[in-house]
Amino acid sequence: MDKLQQIVSQFIGDDANMEIKPLGKGHINDSYKVIAGDKEYVLQRINHHIFKNVHQLQDNIQRVTEHIRKKLTGQGIIDVDRRVLTLVPTFDGALYYQDTTGDYWRVMDFIKESKSYDEINPELAYRAGMAFGDFQKMLADLPGEPLFETIPNFHNMEARLETFREAVKANKAGRLDKVAELVKEIEDRAEEMCKAEKLHREGKLPKRINHCDTKVNNILFDKNDQVLCVVDLDTVMPGYVLSDFGDFIRTGANTGAEDDKNLDNVSVDLDIFEAYAKGYLKNAAPFLSEVEVENLAFGAKLLTYMQTVRFFTDYIDGDTYYKIAYPEHNLVRTEAQFKLLQSLEENFEKMQQIVRKNYYLCTALF
Incomplete structure (x- = not known):
C-alpha cells in the first residue's frame, strides 16, 4: 500500500x-x-x-x-x-x-456530475452572485462563538497598510526610487480605504461570515449550469460583506488579466458588475443593513486597492511572497491592479446607482 x-x-x-x-x-x-x-x-x-x-x-x-x-x-x-x-x-x-x-x-x-468555470460572462456572474449571496444569508444566523480567523487580518486594510509602510521604510530591495510616485498614490487613498475598520469600531458595520475567496471557480455547477454549491471553504471566517462582494468584482469584472502588461486592456466590465450585483442582492438583500448596501460598490475599490498594496509590498520587499515569472512581475501586477482601481473610481457613481437600483427592486419584492 x-x-x-x-x-x-x-x-x-x-x-x-x-x-x-x-x-x-x-x-x-x-x-x-x-x-x-x-x-x-x-x-x-x-x-x-x-x-x-x-x-x-x-x-x-x-x-x-x-x-x-x-x-x-x-x-x-x-x-x-x-x-x-x-x-x-x-x-x-x-x-x-x-x-x-x-x-x-x-x-x-466527491460531488459527481459537477463542473466549475474559470471564465466569466454576465449569466455566470448573475448565478455566482446568487450563490455567494445565498451562502452569506444561510450563515447569517450561525449559532455559537464567531468562527476562527484562519488567516488573521486577511482583509484588514489597516494591517495591510502597516506592512506596506514597514516595507517602504526598510526598502530591502532598493527599489523605492523608481516607484516613489506610486507610493504617493497609495498613501493618498489610505484614509478612505480604512473606512471599513473605522465603521466597524463605531458599531455601524457588522462582521458576518464571509467566504473570503469569491471567485467563480469556487462554485460548482450542474450540467445545466445551475449552481450546486460553494466550495473551497478554508478561508470562511468573520469579515465585512463588502469584502466578499468586492473580491468577486476585482477578479470577475476585470476586462484584462491580473498581470496585464498592456494597461489599455484593464478596466471594469459594468455588465459583469451589474449581473453580479443583481444576483447577489436577490438573495442577500433581506439581511443586509443600509450601511452594508451603501458600501458594496466601495468594496470593489477596497479589495482592488488591497491587492495593489499586497503586490506592491512584495515588490518593494524583493519578491518574497508571491511566485514570479520574471523580475518585474510584481510591479506589473501592481500597475495592472492600480489601473483597475482607477477604472473603478471613474465608474464609482454608476456602480452605486446599479447597487441602489437592484437593492430597491429586491426589497420591493419582500
Whole structure:
C-alpha cells in the first residue's frame, strides 16, 4: 500500500482496488480524486504553513457545512449531498489525519456530475452572485462563538497598510526610487480605504461570515449550469460583506488579466458588475443593513486597492511572497491592479446607482 492509500484508509478503510489520481491545480492545497468501489472522494493535503491551526480550520468547515445542510433539509431540498460539502471523518472521529512526516490530510465526498468555470460572462456572474449571496444569508444566523480567523487580518486594510509602510521604510530591495510616485498614490487613498475598520469600531458595520475567496471557480455547477454549491471553504471566517462582494468584482469584472502588461486592456466590465450585483442582492438583500448596501460598490475599490498594496509590498520587499515569472512581475501586477482601481473610481457613481437600483427592486419584492 502506497502512502496516499495508507492515508485514505484512515478515513474509509482498506480497499485493494482503490484508485487515486491528481485533481485540479490548486495554488494552496494538493488535491486528489479517490475512487473506491462505487464511491468517490476528494483527498486534500492541507497547507499548514498558510493555515497554521488545522483543528480550528476543520472545525469552521464542519460548523458551516452542518448549518447549511440543516437549512437545505428544512427547505425540502432533495439532493442535499450535492448542495453542500461533506467532510468524511477518520475512524477515530477526527476531521483530519496527520501523517508521520507532519502533513495534514482531509477527505470529502466527491460531488459527481459537477463542473466549475474559470471564465466569466454576465449569466455566470448573475448565478455566482446568487450563490455567494445565498451562502452569506444561510450563515447569517450561525449559532455559537464567531468562527476562527484562519488567516488573521486577511482583509484588514489597516494591517495591510502597516506592512506596506514597514516595507517602504526598510526598502530591502532598493527599489523605492523608481516607484516613489506610486507610493504617493497609495498613501493618498489610505484614509478612505480604512473606512471599513473605522465603521466597524463605531458599531455601524457588522462582521458576518464571509467566504473570503469569491471567485467563480469556487462554485460548482450542474450540467445545466445551475449552481450546486460553494466550495473551497478554508478561508470562511468573520469579515465585512463588502469584502466578499468586492473580491468577486476585482477578479470577475476585470476586462484584462491580473498581470496585464498592456494597461489599455484593464478596466471594469459594468455588465459583469451589474449581473453580479443583481444576483447577489436577490438573495442577500433581506439581511443586509443600509450601511452594508451603501458600501458594496466601495468594496470593489477596497479589495482592488488591497491587492495593489499586497503586490506592491512584495515588490518593494524583493519578491518574497508571491511566485514570479520574471523580475518585474510584481510591479506589473501592481500597475495592472492600480489601473483597475482607477477604472473603478471613474465608474464609482454608476456602480452605486446599479447597487441602489437592484437593492430597491429586491426589497420591493419582500
